Amino acid sequence: MPALDYPAPIRELILQMKSLPGIGQRSAERLVLWMMGRGHARAAELARALVQLEQRVGICSECGFFIERDSACGLCESDKRQKTVLCVVEQAADVLRLERSGAFSGLYHVLGGRLSPLDNITPSDLRIRELAARVPALGVEEVILALSADVEGEATSNYLADSLRPLGVKVTRLAQGMPAGGGLDHVDEMTLHHALSGRRAM
Amino acid sequence: MEKNGQGKTSLLEAACVLMRLQSPRTSTRSDLIRFGAQACVTEGAVGGRKLRVAQSPTARRVAVNDSVCPRAGDYLMQSARVVWMDHSDMNLARGGAEHRRRYLDFAAAQLFPEYLNALKSYERALRSRNFLLKRDAAISWRQVDAYGRILAEHGAVIRRCREDLIQRVQEPVTAAHLGLSAGAEPGAVSYLPGYPGENLEAALLEVRDSEARLRTTQVGVHRDDLALTIHGRPAGAFASEGQQRTLCLALKLAQARVLEEAQGEPPLLLIDDIFGELDKTRRQALLAYLPAHGQKVITTTFTDWASETGVGGLVYEVEDGQLKERGI
Ligand SMILES: [Zn+2]
Numbered sequence A: 001m002p003a004l005d006y007p008a009p010i011r012e013l014i015l016q017m018k019s020l021p022g023i024g025q026r027s028a029e030r031l032v033l034w035m036m037g038r039g040h041a042r043a044a045e046l047a048r049a050l051v052q053l054e055q056r057v058g059i060c061s062e063c064g065f066f067i068e069r070d071s072a073c074g075l076c077e078s079d080k081r082q083k084t085v086l087c088v089v090e091q092a093a094d095v096l097r098l099e100r101s102g103a104f105s106g107l108y109h110v111l112g113g114r115l116s117p118l119d120n121i122t123p124s125d126l127r128i129r130e131l132a133a134r135v136p137a138l139g140v141e142e143v144i145l146a147l148s149a150d151v152e153g154e155a156t157s158n159y160l161a162d163s164l165r166p167l168g169v170k171v172t173r174l175a176q177g178m179p180a181g182g183g184l185d186h187v188d189e190m191t192l193h194h195a196l197s198g199r200r201a202m
Numbered sequence B: 001m002e003k004n005g006q007g008k009t010s011l012l013e014a015a016c017v018l019m020r021l022q023s024p025r026t027s028t029r030s031d032l033i034r035f036g037a038q039a040c041v042t043e044g045a046v047g048g049r050k051l052r053v054a055q056s057p058t059a060r061r062v063a064v065n066d067s068v069c070p071r072a073g074d075y076l077m078q079s080a081r082v083v084w085m086d087h088s089d090m091n092l093a094r095g096g097a098e099h100r101r102r103y104l105d106f107a108a109a110q111l112f113p114e115y116l117n118a119l120k121s122y123e124r125a126l127r128s129r130n131f132l133l134k135r136d137a138a139i140s141w142r143q144v145d146a147y148g149r150i151l152a153e154h155g156a157v158i159r160r161c162r163e164d165l166i167q168r169v170q171e172p173v174t175a176a177h178l179g180l181s182a183g184a185e186p187g188a189v190s191y192l193p194g195y196p197g198e199n200l201e202a203a204l205l206e207v208r209d210s211e212a213r214l215r216t217t218q219v220g221v222h223r224d225d226l227a228l229t230i231h232g233r234p235a236g237a238f239a240s241e242g243q244q245r246t247l248c249l250a251l252k253l254a255q256a257r258v259l260e261e262a263q264g265e266p267p268l269l270l271i272d273d274i275f276g277e278l279d280k281t282r283r284q285a286l287l288a289y290l291p292a293h294g295q296k297v298i299t300t301t302f303t304d305w306a307s308e309t310g311v312g313g314l315v316y317e318v319e320d321g322q323l324k325e326r327g328i
Helices: A008-018 A025-035 A038-056 A092-101 A128-138 A151-167 A189-197 B008-020 B072-078 B087-094 B097-111 B115-135 B141-180 B200-206 B208-214 B241-263 B280-289 B304-309
Strands: A057-059 A066-068 A085-089 A107-110 A142-145 A170-173 B040-046 B049-055 B060-064 B067-069 B082-086 B187-192 B225-230 B268-272 B296-299 B315-319 B322-326
Touching: A008 A025, A025 A038, A038 A057, A085 A092, A085 A128, A092 A107, A092 A189, A107 A128, A128 A151, A142 A151, A151 A170, A151 B115, A151 B141, B008 B040, B008 B049, B008 B082, B008 B097, B008 B268, B008 B296, B049 B072, B060 B072, B067 B072, B082 B087, B082 B241, B087 B097, B087 B225, B087 B241, B097 B115, B097 B141, B097 B225, B097 B241, B115 B141, B141 B187, B141 B200, B141 B241, B141 B280, B187 B241, B200 B208, B225 B241, B241 B280
Parallel strands: A085 A107, A085 A142, A142 A170, B082 B268, B268 B296
Antiparallel strands: A057 A066, B040 B049, B049 B060, B060 B067, B187 B225, B315 B322
16 A cells, blocks of 8 residues: 555645745645645635736836736836936846835846856846847947846856947946845845945946 | 774864855865764854854755854854964975965965856866867867856966966965065065966967867966976975975965964964974974964864963863864
């Protein structure tokens, strides 16, 4: 007789949960059992939310931030934003962090990560070609690089600065004061505000 | 004292890890965990503070006076400085340059708060740069140069610290060497930078052709070395084994002097099994030259020399991994 285990659908969901960042076997089990509470009502709610995520959320082909599918990008299409300054960030969450700091009113460009040859992440894995196309198309005068202050972030900044220089655009980066080794998620809004206003040319 | 293989070196190593969060012999932390064990906890007291290091195969937690330090740098500031001496110090004179760079790193990391971060970033950027040089048939220089600039930035910090360290160490090395060799042999040390000029980025541009051919980073602080001389001649090639041993001891004693001057108190000396291999004259000279104040932990397999030289202090015996106090 085989050893007793959960039915297959539960095992499958536990496997899915375990693939999420920061979730181990025991947390995965706990989450799945919680979802089966209230006569599977929680599972149904979660399933609905996941379907919505897949069906309704898209990515702006310009800036790379999230949009509701088939609607205009609240950032790129806004006429209140300064179109001659472009701020490059690693991930979508960084856009919100900078927005909350209130220090920036230009456009954003989400890179989708940073260069890391040892992890096999090359320039073609990032939205660098899109960036090089947007700069002349929008008539951008300054590109602000707001990437992490660790080795990979710095290397990506250096690479972007070298790639953008031939386009004749001014390239700056966040001021020192950013914690060494940290990304934007380690910084409070005040520090971010200072780092933006004290940015320096590359 | 102990019969061999009973764990006295592990005891000293544990003290070293507790103070500096690094072993004198390994760079990977999990090596410290007893084979088959899950984790390792080390505790001790220094200068009235209680230190604690808990190490699992994946994570390390450190605490001072029972409060956790999220940043290793803060912990290291509150801990003691350490000088480690063992038989492998001979490699300073006889071994490859990596042994001399490890000497620089171990001391500079304790003298300059900015050193360790610069070194880690430099090594990380160097790994990526070398990988990029090897990976593609046609090298992507724009990517390679993105890392070269990082090497230049951190390399400048590392060079400045190493230069400063060697400047401080030079005089005490010569003094200690004269003391240990009874005034007969002038020994000296100097710094040999691993790239020409002031700017590593410019130096890297100069060697582009050879990097394209050899596919690895040709200049930088990872190529730094020390020149050790006795009577003005390279110690590695021209000195006798005894002379080399004396010079290597002098390098470590000088490290202790420099740390003491910077810190205002002598470092903890961890001396693993070196007295047995010295002759009586050098042994006595070494004992006389050790900092008079400050704690010294000395291991040995036999104690005859200790009674002969009249060394004081407490004696413990290690047997089957257990520690017992014992009269001398
Ligand atoms: Zn957009």
